[in-house]
Amino acid sequence: TAGITQAPTSQILAAGRSMTLRCTQDMRHNAMYWYRQDLGLGLRLIHYSNTAGTTGKGEVPDGYSVSRANTDDFPLTLASAVPSQTSVYFCASSGGASTGELFFGEGSRLTVL
Amino acid sequence: GQNIDQPTEMTATEGAIVQINCTYQTSGFNGLFWYQQHAGEAPTFLSYNVLDGLEEKGRFSSFLSRSKGYSYLLLKELQMKDSASYLCAVKDSNYQLIWGAGTKLIIKP
Numbered sequence: 001t002a003g004i005t006q007a008p009t010s011q012i013l014a015a016g017r018s019m020t021l022r023c024t025q026d027m028r029h030n031a032m033y034w035y036r037q038d039l040g041l042g043l044r045l046i047h048y049s050n051t052a053g054t055t056g057k058g059e060v061p062d063g064y065s066v067s068r069a070n071t072d073d074f075p076l077t078l079a080s081a082v083p084s085q086t087s088v089y090f091c092a093s094s095g096g097a098s099t100g101e102l103f104f105g106e107g108s109r110l111t112v113l
Numbered sequence: 114g115q116n117i118d119q120p121t122e123m124t125a126t127e128g129a130i131v132q133i134n135c136t137y138q139t140s141g142f143n144g145l146f147w148y149q150q151h152a153g154e155a156p157t158f159l160s161y162n163v164l165d166g167l168e169e170k171g172r173f174s175s176f177l178s179r180s181k182g183y184s185y186l187l188l189k190e191l192q193m194k195d196s197a198s199y200l201c202a203v204k205d206s207n208y209q210l211i212w213g214a215g216t217k218l219i220i221k222p
Contacts, residue, residue: 042117042212043156043200058209090155101146102210104155 002026006091006105013081013112021076021108023091031094032074033058033102034066036087043090049074081112115139117213119201124219125191133186133199133216141206147175147186148200150215156200160186188218196220 004025013019025032030051035043045058049068063085065077074093078085088109092102116138125131137145144163148156162168162177162184174187188195198215205211 040121040214042214043202043210044212045209048209101158101161102148102156104157106155 004091004093004103004105006089006108008108009106010109011111013078013110015082015112016080019078019081019110021078021089021091021110023074023076023105024072025074025091025093025103026072027093027103028071029093029095029103030071032068033092033094034064034074034076035090035092036060037090037107038087046076046089078110081110083112086110086112115205115211117201117203117211119199119213119216121214122217122219124221125188127191127193127220127222129191130187130189131191131218133188133201133218135184135186135201135213137182137184137201137203137211137213139203139205139211142179143204143206143208145175145177145184146202146204146210147173147184148202150198150200152197159199191220193220193222 047066091105147159150156160175201213
């Protein structure tokens with residue numbers, strides 16, 4: 001079982017360009033999340049989705065948007081990248097917002113120059 | 114505000130025991146998680162505590178005291194492969210996870 005797949009694994013992006021990080025899960029989990037991880041800081045929630053068709057803002061949503069058209073896919077879009085968005089991005093899923101542990105994708109390392 | 118505190122880095126010897134502490138202040142409590150993260154990899158689930166007491170799982174144990182806002186992860190019989198970061202996270206009243214910055218554990222032979 002693949003679990004959660006993220007793409008790309010790494011990307012260098014010019015400031016001002018747009019970028020979509022893809023995330024697909026095959027566990028039929030209801031809840032999905034996007035986090036960023038920066039050195040010295042805990043994982044910070046960008047956006048989440050408790051079920052297909054719904055999304056919510058996390059702790060650091062500015063500059064990012066998400067959609068949840070179906071259960072399996074949860075893409076994260078940077079409309080106009082800035083250097084402060086240089087980070088490692090993790091997609092995660094769980095059986096429900098109030099239940100169970102998170103399963104993480106392998107991460108996408110994004111560098112904005 | 115909500116806050117999770119854990120030591121930045123710890124060093125221990127192969128074969129020994131190490132305890133990684135985590136203190137938290139959150140709006141509500143719906144469980145505490147420990148995750149392991151090797152360098153360059155994704156976090157993986159280790160343990161979950163929602164009631165006070167000790168949960169044992171092989172070489173790893175996790176303890177929770179809700180009244181003290183305190184948890185620890187105990188690793189026994191340390192192996193070199195245990196070198197990793199250990200992340201403490203608490204689910205708040207909205208069922209959102211609040212994460213600590215992680216404790217980098219260095220195992221020396």
